[in-house]
Amino acid sequence: MKIIAQNRKAFHDYHIEEKIEAGISLKGTEVKSIKEGKVNLKESYVTIKDYEALLLNCHVSHYSHGNIMNHEPVRARKLLLHKREISKLHGKIREKGYTLIPLKVYLKGPYIKAEIGIAKGKRVYEKRERIKEREADREIERAMKPR
Numbered sequence: 001m002k003i004i005a006q007n008r009k010a011f012h013d014y015h016i017e018e019k020i021e022a023g024i025s026l027k028g029t030e031v032k033s034i035k036e037g038k039v040n041l042k043e044s045y046v047t048i049k050d051y052e053a054l055l056l057n058c059h060v061s062h063y064s065h066g067n068i069m070n071h072e073p074v075r076a077r078k079l080l081l082h083k084r085e086i087s088k089l090h091g092k093i094r095e096k097g098y099t100l101i102p103l104k105v106y107l108k109g110p111y112i113k114a115e116i117g118i119a120k121g122k123r124v125y126e127k128r129e130r131i132k133e134r135e136a137d138r139e140i141e142r143a144m145k146p147r
Helices: 008-013 028-035 083-093 124-144
Strands: 002-006 014-024 045-049 052-056 077-080 098-108 111-121
Touching (some): 008 124, 028 111, 045 083, 052 083, 083 098, 083 111
Antiparallel strands (some): 014 077, 014 111, 045 052, 052 077, 098 111
16 A cells, blocks of 8 residues: 555544545546646545535646646546445534545555545644644653653
């Protein structure tokens, strides 16, 4: 498994409750561009519309050797999930505060997969507390290192 892109900001902004693996329906130049690592997951999210899971606002740059048939950088991409999984996700996101966000895009064999997280937003004070905890841990590590 080779990780191509990660959404690190998601772990800072959300509590990730559950992770799900999904395939992505892509065009040829998108596949080549993603394999080059030209994908950005910032500000992207997943929505469910007409019993289909769609990845929105995911930016995949143009393929460098593409021609006039190159793809659009930002478009809705269909996620490949079973109906059972889609209905489960739809039920979860209807609850207040829950959303679906892509956590990473990776290669699994010849396939490009996306890891989606069922997430609940963090409050500002929770983010600050986490930052303080990390800084305190770093200070402890620094103090213990010379000994």
